[in-house]
Amino acid sequence: MAGQRFRELLGSYSWESVILVFNVVAVVVATLLSPLYLNAFQILYSLQQSMGIASILAIGFMMIILVGEIDLSLPALVAVGTVSFARLSVMGLPFGLSLLIVFAITTLAGLLNGYLIVTFSLPSMAVTLGMMGVYRAVALWIGGYEGFGVDAFQPSYIYVGDTLLAGFLPVSFLVLVFLFALAWLLVHKTVYGRLLYATGNNRKATFLTGHSIKSIIVSTYGIGGLMAGVGAMVYIGQYQSARADNVASILLFVVACIALGGFSLAGGKGRVIGLILSILLLGTIQNGMGLANIPGPVQTLVIGLILIASIVVPAGIGAVGAAVSRAKNIAEKYSASSK
Amino acid sequence: MSAVQTPKRHWSVVILKNRVVGVLLFEALIMIVFSIAARKFLTLSNLNTIFLNACILAILACAEAVVIITRNYDVSVASMLALAAFVGFDLIKRFPDAGPVLILVPIAIGAVCGLVNGVIVAYGKVSSVFVTLAGLSIYRGIVTIYAKGHQIEPRDIAEWVRVSVTGHLLPGISNLAIITIVVIVLVSIYLRYTRIGRQIYAIGSNPDAATFYGLKVSRVILGAYVLCGAMTGLSGFLFAARSSYVVPWFAQGLEIQVIGAVVVGGVSVLGGSGNVVGAALGAIVLTTMDNGLILIGTHEVIRQLLYGVAIVGACILDASVLKQVARLLKSSKRLGARR
Numbered sequence: 249m250a251g252q253r254f255r256e257l258l259g260s261y262s263w264e265s266v267i268l269v270f271n272v273v274a275v276v277v278a279t280l281l282s283p284l285y286l287n288a289f290q291i292l293y294s295l296q297q298s299m300g301i302a303s304i305l306a307i308g309f310m311m312i313i314l315v316g317e318i319d320l321s322l323p324a325l326v327a328v329g330t331v332s333f334a335r336l337s338v339m340g341l342p343f344g345l346s347l348l349i350v351f352a353i354t355t356l357a358g359l360l361n362g363y364l365i366v367t368f369s370l371p372s373m374a375v376t377l378g379m380m381g382v383y384r385a386v387a388l389w390i391g392g393y394e395g396f397g398v399d400a401f402q403p404s405y406i407y408v409g410d411t412l413l414a415g416f417l418p419v420s421f422l423v424l425v426f427l428f429a430l431a432w433l434l435v436h437k438t439v440y441g442r443l444l445y446a447t448g449n450n451r452k453a454t455f456l457t458g459h460s461i462k463s464i465i466v467s468t469y470g471i472g473g474l475m476a477g478v479g480a481m482v483y484i485g486q487y488q489s490a491r492a493d494n495v496a497s498i499l500l501f502v503v504a505c506i507a508l509g510g511f512s513l514a515g516g517k518g519r520v521i522g523l524i525l526s527i528l529l530l531g532t533i534q535n536g537m538g539l540a541n542i543p544g545p546v547q548t549l550v551i552g553l554i555l556i557a558s559i560v561v562p563a564g565i566g567a568v569g570a571a572v573s574r575a576k577n578i579a580e581k582y583s584a585s586s587k
Numbered sequence: 588m589s590a591v592q593t594p595k596r597h598w599s600v601v602i603l604k605n606r607v608v609g610v611l612l613f614e615a616l617i618m619i620v621f622s623i624a625a626r627k628f629l630t631l632s633n634l635n636t637i638f639l640n641a642c643i644l645a646i647l648a649c650a651e652a653v654v655i656i657t658r659n660y661d662v663s664v665a666s667m668l669a670l671a672a673f674v675g676f677d678l679i680k681r682f683p684d685a686g687p688v689l690i691l692v693p694i695a696i697g698a699v700c701g702l703v704n705g706v707i708v709a710y711g712k713v714s715s716v717f718v719t720l721a722g723l724s725i726y727r728g729i730v731t732i733y734a735k736g737h738q739i740e741p742r743d744i745a746e747w748v749r750v751s752v753t754g755h756l757l758p759g760i761s762n763l764a765i766i767t768i769v770v771i772v773l774v775s776i777y778l779r780y781t782r783i784g785r786q787i788y789a790i791g792s793n794p795d796a797a798t799f800y801g802l803k804v805s806r807v808i809l810g811a812y813v814l815c816g817a818m819t820g821l822s823g824f825l826f827a828a829r830s831s832y833v834v835p836w837f838a839q840g841l842e843i844q845v846i847g848a849v850v851v852g853g854v855s856v857l858g859g860s861g862n863v864v865g866a867a868l869g870a871i872v873l874t875t876m877d878n879g880l881i882l883i884g885t886h887e888v889i890r891q892l893l894y895g896v897a898i899v900g901a902c903i904l905d906a907s908v909l910k911q912v913a914r915l916l917k918s919s920k921r922l923g924a925r926r
Contacts, residue, residue, distance in 0.1 A: 318716060364899065368906045373660060373716055374846065374856040375902050381843055381895030389888045500724045503717060513714035545835075549728030555721035556707065563711040 263510040263562070267525040274529055278536030285539055289416050294538070296418045297486065299531040301326070301479045302501040303424060303523075306509075307431045308358075308475030309502050310523055311468040314435070314444040316451075316515025317372040319361060319469060322476050322502070323495045324383035325354050329480025330490035331391030334400045343404035351477040357383060358473020362466035387492035395491030401484060409485015420482045427478070432520040444468065448515025497548075504551050505530060508558040530554070599911030602904075606853030606861060610868045614875060621879030628882050641874035642767040643826045645867035647841070648848035649771050650818035652866035653778070655849055657811045658791045658858025659708055659715035663700070663722035664819050665841035670730040671696040672823035673739065673833050680743040687747055693820040700726055701816020705809035712805075723842070731835040739833035752828035763825060770818065771867045778863060787811055792859025847894050848873050850901040855909065873897065 258265055278285045285291070305322050312319045329350050336346035361379050365372050411419045435441040446454040447464050455461050484490055508526035511518030530551065537547050602609060622629035647664055654661045675693030682689065704722050708715045754762050778784035786807050790797045798804050827833045852869025854861030873894065880890050 364903070368903045369910070370899075370902045370906050371856045374850060375899055377843060377846055378850075378895045378898030378902065381847075381898065382892055383895075385888050385891035385895065388891060497724075500720060503720050507717055513717060543732075545728045545731035548724050549732070552721045552724035552728060555717065556725070559713045559717050559721070560707060560711050563713050 261521075264519065264522045264525055267508065267510075267522065267529055271525060271529050271532065274532040274536065278532060278539070281536055282539035285536060291532075291535065292416065292421065293418065294535045295528070295531040296421045296424070298534050298538075299501070299505075299527050300418075300420050300424060300486065301483055301495065302498055302505060303527045304427060304475050304479040304482060305498065305502045306505045306523060306527065307427055308472035309506055310431070310509075310511065310518070310520070311435075311444065311471045312372075313448075313506055313511045313513065314515055314518070315447040315465050315468050316513070317362075317365065317465060317468070318376065318513065319358070319372065319472050320376040320499065321357075321361060321380040321383050322472055323498050324380045324387065325357055325473060325476035326479045326483060326498075327387040327490075327492055327494040327496075328357065328383050328390065329354050329477050330483050330494050331387050331395065331492060333405060333480060333484050334396035334490035335390055337401050337405050338396070340402075343402065343407075346405075347481065350480060351474060354477035354480070355470050355473040358476065359466055359470045361473070362469030365469070366462040366465050384492060387494075391490060391492045393492075395489060398488045400490070401488060406485040406488055409482045410488070411485075420485065423478070423482065427475075428520065428524060435520050440464075440467075445516050448517070450516075500548070500551060500555070501530065504555040504558070507555055510562075526558075597911065597915055599908045600915065602908050603860070603912055607865045607868060610851070610853055610865055610872060614868065614872050617872070617875055617879065621875070621882065625879060625882035628879055633878070633882075637874050637878045638871070639761060639763060639829075640878070641871045642763050643822050643829070644844060644848055644870035644874060645767055646770055646818055646822040646825070647845045648852065648866040648870045649774055649863040650815040650822070651845045652849045652852070652854045652861065652863045653774065653787065653811050653818075654715075654815045655846075655854055655856060656778070656787055656791045656858055656861065657808050658794065659808060659811070660846075660856075661701075661704060661719045661722075661812065661815055662716065662842050662846070663704060663719040663726055664815070664845055665838045666723045666726035666730070667697050667700040667816055667819045668823040668826065668841065669833075669835065669837040669839070670700065670726045670733075670823075671820035672827035672837060673730045673734060673835065675820075675824055676739045676744065676748075676827050676833050677733075679745050679748060680739065683745055687751065690751075690824060693824040694817050695820065697820020697823065698813050698817040701812040701814070701819070702809070704816070705812025708812065709805040709808040727835070727839075730837075734835040738835070739827070741831040744828065744831055748824075748828045749831070752825055763829065766821075766825065767867075770821070771863060774814075774818070775863050783807060783810065788859055790858075843894060843898075844873060847898045850905070851897050853901075853905070855905050856902065857905075857909065 275286075305326065308322060309319065332350045332353055333346060336349060337343075341349075357379075361372075361376055364370060364375055364379075408419050408423060413419060413422070435444065443454065443459055443464055446457075446459075447461055451461050454464075479495075483494060487494075505523060505526050506518075508529065509518055509523035510526075511522070533550065533554070534547060537550065542550075618629075627633060647668070651661060651664060671693035674696055675689065678685075678692050679689050700722065704715075704719055707713065707718045711718070752763050752766075756762050756765060778787060786797070786802050787810075789800070789802060790804050790807055794804060823838075826838065848869040849861075849866045850856060850869070851872055852861065852865035852867065854863075854866050854869075876893055876897075877890060880893070
């Protein structure tokens with residue numbers, strides 16, 4: 249009995265198990281590559297440095313992907329957030345107040361994306377590409393060409409992104425854990441979460457059961473915008489600068505996390521645990537490559553190849569599976585007719 | 588049959604049938620506005636500059652349009668362009684005796700990149716956004732690694748390259764303009780009058796119907812990507828010859844302008860409608876706006892903003908037109924309404 253249950257569990261979590269195995273392999277390889285790798289502090293710190301902002305964005309991106317849409321403007325929204333924080337800090341506002349203001353700005357901007365998409369039933373890819381340009385321009389307008397440096401920020405602004413609790417635990421890591429716990433609860437344990445899957449799987453059916461597809465989709469964009477605001481809060485602490493072109497190349501990481509985590513652009517597929525595992529895997533690979541002195545362009549190339557692999561491999565498995573079942577069908581028919 | 592008669596004078600049908608005219612009217616409108624606002628705008632030399640600046644964007648928009656008409660995207664065009672231009676010009680520098688036959692190198696590199704994109708999108712049946720986003724980083728990574736910190740400088744560029752692009756084969760008309768017009772006319776004829784060209788439209792407007800009709804959908808989509816890649820490679824050659832230097836981050840971020848030009852030119856991002864002449868005109872519209880706004884002395888923020896707003900606005904117009912047409916088709920009791 250127990251064995252069968254275990255097998256069922258493994259079957260339904262097959263993608264996540266594969267990623268988990270890859271995680272173990274990556275850790276072993278990284279340990280062999282560099283003696284510096286296997287060190288809890290090093291792992292925690294570099295994971296947070298390299299993947300922190302990308303994983304916060306990935307949480308928002310996940311919600312949007314689950315309903316079968318996409319938002320390419322999230323990195324631009326992070327830039328809007330960072331320069332707004334800097335501007336408000338220069339103006340002398342207390343951190344709490346500007347936190348509210350920036351979160352409101354980015355959330356409203358996210359909601360605007362969603363509103364445009366559902367009201368005019370537009371393709372989200374093209375619209376958010378356009379909005380990306382708009383938000384970059386807004387960030388440039390707020391921050392100017394120069395942007396802001398270290399001296400722009402009051403100490404309270406950089407607390408979250410810059411502080412290590414007890415000398416080893418980044419505050420932003422706690423924020424990340426909290427967000428993932430919240431996302432897990434929201435996606436897997438609430439009606440709203442189930443509705444996200446329902447919308448992604450079959451919009452018509454969800455609509456016919458009496459739910460407003462439009463408000464569900466708009467709400468996911470709102471969450472995406474909010475996450476961009478949180479990402480901005482971590483960013484200013486981590487880098488202590490703010491410019492309109494911040495996080496310009498993060499989209500690849502976010503999309504790689506999402507694709508590797510088992511999500512599909514068509515929506516309705518993937519789990520939070522898959523996202524966490526894929527972030528850990530990408531973080532480990534990047535950390536290992538960094539310690540092994542592999543240059544930046546090669547690292548980007550590798551991440552791109554991983555993205556391709558994470559798309560192609562499931563598609564290939566699906567194609568092989570379909571071919572096998574077709575062959576089985578034919579064989580059954582043949583054996584039935586020969587009888 | 589009289590039953591098939593649709594009310595032809597409805598505004599949406601008029602716009603749908605005359606998109607290119609609409610883009611031309613818009614171009615005329617902004618030209619009138621700019622010539623009133625800036626005295627230098629309506630001079631022969633400035634108009635010539637606008638046209639030459641638009642040429643490369645026009646070819647790229649034409650390339651992207653072919654893919655978008657099949658209801659896919661290619662966001663890797665800027666990276667493919669950089670790779671093709673850099674490797675092509677590096678070979679031109681290394682083999683000065685080979686001569687003009689080397690123009691085939693960038694085109695071939697573009698075609699190979701397009702082939703890779705196309706194979707994965709068409710046969711893996713996965714989202715083109717994910718695949719080409721990975722392509723964007725992979726091709727950029729390859730060119731950065733290939734360059735090893737070097738760049739192509741004006742003295743590395745052979746004389747025949749300069750002459751073939753900036754020279755004047757016909758008196759008064761730059762070769763760049765001639766090449767652009769020839770390419771766009773050829774592709775336009777190909778899409779309009781050949782069997783494969785019509786199949787590209789058929790697949791974009793209804794992939795399921797195209798499959799049931801017996802079209803080789805995957806093969807045609809692959810062909811569209813290869814064509815797009817080859818044209819991107821060609822425009823890489825032209826762009827590099829015109830700007831006479833190539834760096835690894837050449838043309839970074841150009842894909843937004845390219846997709847913007849396609850959308851403004853009246854090609855529907857939902858696939859299946861619009862044509863490449865429109866996309867080329869869209870490139871001219873964007874370049875005119877850019878030029879005029881610089882002459883007026885507008886801040887760069889406004890210009891960036893306008894690209895985004897142009898994309899979103901064109902999407903909204905397109906979606907509302909398609910919605911109206913769908914409603915009309917339904918009300919005239921014809922099946923097969925557009926989505």
